[in-house]
Amino acid sequence: KEKIKCCLPQNTEDFTKIDGGRSDMLDLDRFSDITQMYSMFAPCNCILVSNLNADNLSADELEKLLGILERVPDVTAVIFNITCFSVKDERGSITAKNRKLIDFIRKNGTVTEVKPKTKSELIKLIVRRVQSLGSAIQPGCAGMIAEYCGYDGHLIDNEVDRLCAYANGQEITVQTVDMLVPKQLELKVFMLSNAILTSRTKDALNILDELIRQNQEPIALLAVISSAFIDVYRAKAAIESGRGTQDVIDDFGYKGKEFVIKNAFASCSRLSAEKLYRCMELLKETDLALKSSSGDGKILLEKAVVGMSADG
Helix, strand or coil: HHHHHHHCCCCCCCCCEEEEHHHHCHHHHHHHHCCCCCCCCCCCCCEEEECHHHHHHHHHHHHHHHHHHHCCCCCCEEEEEEECCCCCCCCCCCHHHHHHHHHHHHHHCCCCCCCCCCCCHHHHHHHHHHCCCCCCCCHHHHHHHHHCCCCCCCHHHHHHHHHHHHHHHHHEHHHHHHHHHCCCHHHHHHHHHHHHHHHCCCHHHHHHHHHHCCCCCCCHHHHHHHHHHHHHHHHHHHHHHHHHHHHHHHHHHHCCHHHHHHHHHHHHHCCCCCHHHHHHHHHHHHHHHHHCCCHHHHHHHHHHHHHHHCCC
């Protein structure tokens, strides 16, 4: 939000937020009305459209969207912010409909691509930031922070500030990071698993794409996804055998991670055992394929996600 505010006139605090990630729910007529509104208390009417993939629009819908943008008044700023998918295909070329939208925006405004920093770049930044705040940290420990924060620079800054305050001039250790920094990867994988289990294929692929763009290795990522499904599988088996959450916590060592199994029980409540068994089989097949071939790991993961999120 702070980066977006830098592009706008001063005192522009309010945003009208639109979730473009659900393009099937995008109401273009409502969007048109919003663009024509005038702010009574700010110099600019700002509309933030997040993660709109033009490829999900029909040709008529895209033309209608461009027509709306053509009529946007000078007191309105429309910002398209894409963080959950890539507008480029596997060859690195921007897809046709996204290209049309981007070209229109470039002609009438500004287009900026902010490439994510690599893990090694983030580690160097973390080490320097920690030193500037009067503490010390080893590169391996800094890498843990980057990984736990999902390689999100804003989250990393917040967590480093918090860790330095806790360390109070002492070295930040692996134990401190593990104790204090929430694991964003686990949260993302939980969201991915939930999208798969509720057959929301498009959402699942978007989350997977985001994880891969955060430099997650396919084999390591599959291991985390598989672990999440094992949790659900155990919960489903417990329900079918008349056992409860405490039984699973005691039998499989979830002490200290009770929330994991409670979420798993909630996730599998309306899930058929057949679908869950199919998911486990696909995860096993994908694991073998990743470890025994030189195929594209991203494509193998995408095939698994599509297969697992199918209805049934």
